[in-house]
Amino acid sequence: DAKTTQPNSMESNEEEPVHLPCNHSTISGTDYIHWYRQLPSQGPEYVIHGLTSNVNNRMASLAIAEDRKSSTLILHRATLRDAAVYYCILQESNFGNEKLTFGTGTRLTIIP
Amino acid sequence: GAGVSQSPSNKVTEKGKDVELRCDPISGHTALYWYRQSLGQGLEFLIYFQGNSAPDKSGLPSDRFSAERTGGSVSTLTIQRTQQEDSAVYLCASSSLSNSNQPQHFGDGTRLSIL
Numbered sequence: 001d002a003k004t005t006q007p008n009s010m011e012s013n014e015e016e017p018v019h020l021p022c023n024h025s026t027i028s029g030t031d032y033i034h035w036y037r038q039l040p041s042q043g044p045e046y047v048i049h050g051l052t053s054n055v056n057n058r059m060a061s062l063a064i065a066e067d068r069k070s071s072t073l074i075l076h077r078a079t080l081r082d083a084a085v086y087y088c089i090l091q092e093s094n095f096g097n098e099k100l101t102f103g104t105g106t107r108l109t110i111i112p
Numbered sequence: 113g114a115g116v117s118q119s120p121s122n123k124v125t126e127k128g129k130d131v132e133l134r135c136d137p138i139s140g141h142t143a144l145y146w147y148r149q150s151l152g153q154g155l156e157f158l159i160y161f162q163g164n165s166a167p168d169k170s171g172l173p174s175d176r177f178s179a180e181r182t183g184g185s186v187s188t189l190t191i192q193r194t195q196q197e198d199s200a201v202y203l204c205a206s207s208s209l210s211n212s213n214q215p216q217h218f219g220d221g222t223r224l225s226i227l
Contacts, residue, residue: 043218
């Protein structure tokens with residue numbers, strides 16, 4: 001499985017934008033980039049995913065580098081509820097087993 | 113709407129006992145996954161179901177672990193002769209189609225503690 005590299009931890013002030021980076025230099029042409037987050041004492045929660053183009057949804061935006069070797073999850077206005085561990089995961093785009101391979105993620109702390 | 117439901121939410125049992133963990137996926141979801149999360153290992157894949165079949169059991173750590181799914185819906189994960197290293201949070205996820213365009217929806221897990 002292609003690997004991703006994320007900072008272990010980040011801090012951000014409440015109500016400010018947050019940019020969470022992810023490096024995936026060995027990504028293959030058919031790998032999707034997925035982001036999940038895990039709040040304390042909960043299961044992981046899907047955030048967003050993309051292949052080549054930047055993506056936006058109600059939770060966040062995903063900016064993908066032109067060479068696809070890195071991506072950034074953008075939370076436009078952080079709230080205390082966004083404090084979680086964020087996982088960047090690559091997933092092959094073929095039918096069949098789509099198991100997720102989680103790394104250690106980035107622990108995001110929001111400062112009130 | 114109803115999400116993925118897991119029961120029990122907590123289970124404490126003695127070493128050597130068998131345990132059964134249950135997962136109710138989102139209605140209509142054909143793909144179902146079991147993962148576990150422990151302090152030492154992070155979040156790791158155990159087994160994947162497509163319908164009632166399990167094409168990938170590669171993550172099951174030993175033959176003490178087994179899982180089944182019936183009616184394309186409910187799944188149970190069984191651990192026989194539990195050991196202390198089995199202590200972890202066991203998470204279930206489901207998705208509507210088994211391809212990488214569909215997000216996986218997770219339950220909140222069963223926290224298993226082996227005394």
